[in-house]
Amino acid sequence: MVDNTRRAVLRVGVGLGGVGLAGCTGRFTGQTDGGTLGNPEFAEGRPDPDGPTMDDLPDLGGEVTVYSGRSEQRVGELIDHIEDRYDDLTVDVRYADSADLVNAILTEEGTPADIYYTTESGTLTFLKEEGYTETMPEDVLELCPEEFRDPDDQWMGLTRRSWAVAFNTDRFEASDIPEGIMEFPESEVAGEMGWAPFRGSTQAFVTAMRVIHGEEETREWIEGMLDAGLRTYEGGRSDLAQATGSGEIGASLYNHYIVRGNLDMPIDVTYTRNDAGVVPIVPGACVMDASDDHETAVNFIGHWASAEAQEYFATTTWEYPVSPHVEPLDVLPDRDELEPPEIDLNDLADIETTLELLRDLDVL
Template structure:
């Protein structure tokens, strides 16, 4: 069965199985309640890792500044608040960059936890002295390559760069596994799209600049524009994924999770290997130094690294968990097949040279 056919089959069987399930908590393979999308939870093994039941209770009032939207995590926030009688969560949802700027202008931020959609913002706040290290028992819950080496933030989900492709024009096996070949292969001339105004693209270019050097990055950008005549997305990654699914372009330089909102057969993903095109970023959180209850704030972070929360992320956001014991959904490739570059995610915060490079090449 092809990957596209498998996705269609799983969606149809999951939809039937999910009819009798109630939104919020959904039955796992052994009948236990787990968070997640009923369409994709059905048939999955019970999540491994540390259960919420093994963590200290959450008590008191916490203010969360969230760069992740209510659509993506609101159900999880409601679940945690309902789980504990003595917990009150005030979640402020906004753009990650706007929340970062708000914290910098506040004399003393009311936020106990900052929930970032990428590492750059969390590193920026750490370097500005706004955050405090997480306890070791919290950091031990997730994998080391998804957290700050200094312990100030922990990642909740991985978000991999990917090559989206139009399946009626290309086969995965025919696509290069080297990001630099997309700038030189004549097959892709006039058939590639990118979204240079998006933070995820800028993080990717930053990774290329850090990992491969500025000159090689400049040459790649210039070749993409001059030789390949790359198109710019009219509306970020979502519009780019749709354009690819519709066959308007054959190749999209994007993020893996765009597959979630394009479940048909005409958009699929390929990945490069061992270069900046194979990088991942993480969503995650940090505890604010101004918090009056840093212990509870850190415990809240631990709850988002629980088995239940990680299952929720896997099946609703289609992102990759950061703990052992919770697998990505079947629609995605296993991380065992990936070869990301060795990169300190803190280096993605060094954005200004990237922006200067993009402006120099008139891409921004």
């Protein structure tokens, strides 16, 4: 349910029950031999996803190596499903933090990676600018709207997340949360907030703030939040969610799907408007220039943009599909109810300046 009087708020009733993680069974269009994909609980009652299906895409064969900055818990089931679909396809996946994978690519002599898949677009742009990526064909790129892909045709987004403010409903109401992210240091919630600055998505948020609001204002914002009592959680998403839900802190800066897996806790989510607080974070993929089989690699990425895969992301990771033919979960605000700032996703590539700022402020 969405509160349209002020801002989009994610509301989840306790009757929904727990959320299964990737690896559980589910349903998808075109399932064969009883095979299923995704989370059945949140797929129930949804229309079959529209748009190109895996059956509409070229068959896959050969060997593909994927460097995945997205965890096996999130995407392993989908990758395994694609591999199992084709008898002549072998997929080797290396799961690690995106930054570690980029460093590996930079130091490897002829990286074995055919595909780099990451949680946010900044490292995709970095690899493009360093000359490690290959131009992708239009018939695959067109599976993703232009605003979520590289204008130079070097990478494409596969899902979209929104930065958001999670809050403990026993401590705050949505009306207590400022509408503008730059107002937070002076707000009543600032002293009860936490964040996870070691996470790539948090660093993308700070980078967006630098791009939109300027480096000096970003520095002042971080200093103001720290002075107010902003707490750092090194464990990342799970620790931050637990701390928010338990009341250890009253609110946190987080991805919009914080309530996923925490439906038994008093957590809700609200959004700022037209600023870094609601910047889109786009997980995506590129084909490596060193790939031995560009065609198979690019068509493998195309399978992640298929109707079945987009439905998988919607019901399993709670992300917004990039496909306009597949709707997000109805517990999330509609796409047109969010008011993200206009920003070139390639501008989020300068993570190093963000890291220097965070180190200078003793955040990292």
